[in-house]
Amino acid sequence: MAMxxxxxxxxxxxxDETVLVCLLRHKVFVPNACQSGVCQSCMMKAVQGTPPKVxxxxxxDTLVAQHHFLACICKPExxxxxxxxxxxxxxxxxxxxxxSLLNESVVRLRLKPQHKIDxxxxxxxxxxxxxxxxxxxxxxxxxxxxxxxxxxxKRVPDGLVxxxxxxxxxxxDSLSIMGATGDCFYTNRDQAQPLLMIGVGTGxxxxxxxxxxxxxxxxTGSIHVYHGSLATPGLYYIDELRNLANEHESLxxxxxxxxxxxxxxxxxxxxxxxxxxxxxxxxxxxxxxxGDPQIVDSIKKQCxxxxxxxxxxxSDPFDFS
Amino acid sequence: xxxxxxxxxxxSVNAAVxxxxxxxxxxxxxxxxxEGVDMxxxxxxxxxxxxxxxxxxxxxxxxxxxxxHKHLVDKGLNDSxxxxxxxxxxSTLAELGVGNDKIQEVISIAxxxxxxxxxx
Numbered sequence: 001m002a003m004x005x006x007x008x009x010x011x012x013x014x015x016d017e018t019v020l021v022c023l024l025r026h027k028v029f030v031p032n033a034c035q036s037g038v039c040q041s042c043m044m045k046a047v048q049g050t051p052p053k054v055x056x057x058x059x060x061d062t063l064v065a066q067h068h069f070l071a072c073i074c075k076p077e078x079x080x081x082x083x084x085x086x087x088x089x090x091x092x093x094x095x096x097x098x099x100s101l102l103n104e105s106v107v108r109l110r111l112k113p114q115h116k117i118d119x120x121x122x123x124x125x126x127x128x129x130x131x132x133x134x135x136x137x138x139x140x141x142x143x144x145x146x147x148x149x150x151x152x153x154k155r156v157p158d159g160l161v162x163x164x165x166x167x168x169x170x171x172x173d174s175l176s177i178m179g180a181t182g183d184c185f186y187t188n189r190d191q192a193q194p195l196l197m198i199g200v201g202t203g204x205x206x207x208x209x210x211x212x213x214x215x216x217x218x219x220t221g222s223i224h225v226y227h228g229s230l231a232t233p234g235l236y237y238i239d240e241l242r243n244l245a246n247e248h249e250s251l252x253x254x255x256x257x258x259x260x261x262x263x264x265x266x267x268x269x270x271x272x273x274x275x276x277x278x279x280x281x282x283x284x285x286x287x288x289x290x291g292d293p294q295i296v297d298s299i300k301k302q303c304x305x306x307x308x309x310x311x312x313x314x315s316d317p318f319d320f321s
Numbered sequence: 322x323x324x325x326x327x328x329x330x331x332x333s334v335n336a337a338v339x340x341x342x343x344x345x346x347x348x349x350x351x352x353x354x355x356e357g358v359d360m361x362x363x364x365x366x367x368x369x370x371x372x373x374x375x376x377x378x379x380x381x382x383x384x385x386x387x388x389x390h391k392h393l394v395d396k397g398l399n400d401s402x403x404x405x406x407x408x409x410x411x412s413t414l415a416e417l418g419v420g421n422d423k424i425q426e427v428i429s430i431a432x433x434x435x436x437x438x439x440x441x
Contacts, residue, residue: 036378
């Protein structure tokens, strides 16, 4: 019989009993609905131990990579320590190592966290504002192999956290951070699959991590990167992305601007129409879409209607309010 | 062998979800009911629905169906919309090469929950 540990308490799981039934039998409430492995509302995470493969049936590969499983169809074969899917992690301090402007409204911060953070390139962390109560999410542009966390912060009018990070925080200061979470990252389940990456504004941050992660993991399929902004001054990392494209034949980079002239190799027009024209058929593609939620949702729908499978679309939209 | 197994189980549901959801969103007559919803969550619900009408494992109750669709009925969801959904289900199955008699079985399961979904 396996032992299930949850929130510091251990429970004996009877033979043929699922993790969900075991916990409920011990009066431990876990959200659930269909109890047949379909609705995914009882998703949990294995902190210690490995759940049987069948308990991950139907989960997106990014969730499997983070050891998630469905409690209602998980008959454990070994002891497991489990937590809820959304369990909040601990806050920790991170020192600001570097601060520089990427363009007129985006600042780049590089942080050294107090403890090492396990993360996948493209996930996000939370940061507390000066008041200690406002919290905002920012995507990581760094790779786990780099010895700092990199964030791209856009200044938002009246934004409590973004203005604090832009105007007050200095190199050497400490920030309260928590992380990392999110489903927008690379997995090498199909290294030959063509990838389409669409970033709007600071939506480039997670993609900059995902692109370099895919290259580091020897992705062989083509990688098409589109970065959209209102006008050329809103773009950034143009040279970095051009260099990556020069170094890797499989990678192409297209900056898109709505107004004015696009930089060399770029296109003038709204990024959604540009992508629609360049990729009328997305069957078989894996698509990553990041940035302002309204644009992300609309591009997501367009990519799905153009043939990309729902399971192949990854996005992390944030509200920048 | 159950209908669900005959249809190919979970793999066939996965294949059907994208096709079915894409057809529904392409149909202006019903697409408005899906505006502003989280597409990933919605695809999960479509999967649960398709698993059920394929005769697969499910634990959904009429009450769930009623509660889950009440806000849409309030917005005007009615039999004519339901007929559209059934038509999309039919063409999805046909596209996947499912035979006519099996399609009919699936449609009758889907039709059996109509009164719950439409809160009648």
